[in-house]
Amino acid sequence: MNYPFCFLPTISDDKLLVNVPDIPGCQISVASFEEGFSAVKKAIAEHLAILAEYGEAIPHATNFTALQQQFVQKNVLLWGMHEIDITPFLGKSQKINVTLPELLIKKIDDRVAISGEYPSRSGFIAQACLKELND
Structure with missing residues (x-):
């Protein structure tokens, strides 16, 4: 499944917030775009593992265009997308x-x-x- 994510500015000028809108609570603070692109895939996988551990449903990825429209007022700096194989999180x-x-x-x-x-x-x-x- 392709999960879109976005980089948002933070109050501190030296950090960026990487937010995965389709996975509530899945966000990380990073120092650069490069760090964010490499760290967000692990953050998504860890979050999905926690959901699976508690028997929660794995969220479906939203259409990228629909997400962009929802985030128009949020000062998104950059969008990205990571493909995650969700089958390991669906149970035995x-x-x-x-x-x-x-x-x-x-x-x-x-x-x-x-x-x-x-x-x-x-x-x-x-x-x-x-x-x-x-x-």
């Missing part, structure tokens, strides 16, 4: 038996083979299910 994996048409399985396998976005056939199916359930 369970094996299930699924029957699919042969041609569909071939299309899935071909997509997985050419794309680094999906780690496996199961990962592809999980992402497709998440997209369908969150839209």
Whole structure:
């Protein structure tokens, strides 16, 4: 899932606030844009791990354009986006038996083979299910 984040000015001129709007409470204070870009992915993963530990739902990422419109009055300095594989935060994996048409399985396998976005056939199916359930 692609989580947008933004850099906001702080009261102190030597710090920036990196805010992940889709994950309430997920924000970090950094000294530079470079530090923010490298640290925010870890902050997102740690926050999602805490949500998973407490059995909370993993937030769905909002459309980037909609977020920009919501933040017009907030003096955003810069926007960024990090792709996070949320499947590790959805709970323990369970094996299930699924029957699919042969041609569909071939299309899935071909997509997985050419794309680094999906780690496996199961990962592809999980992402497709998440997209369908969150839209």
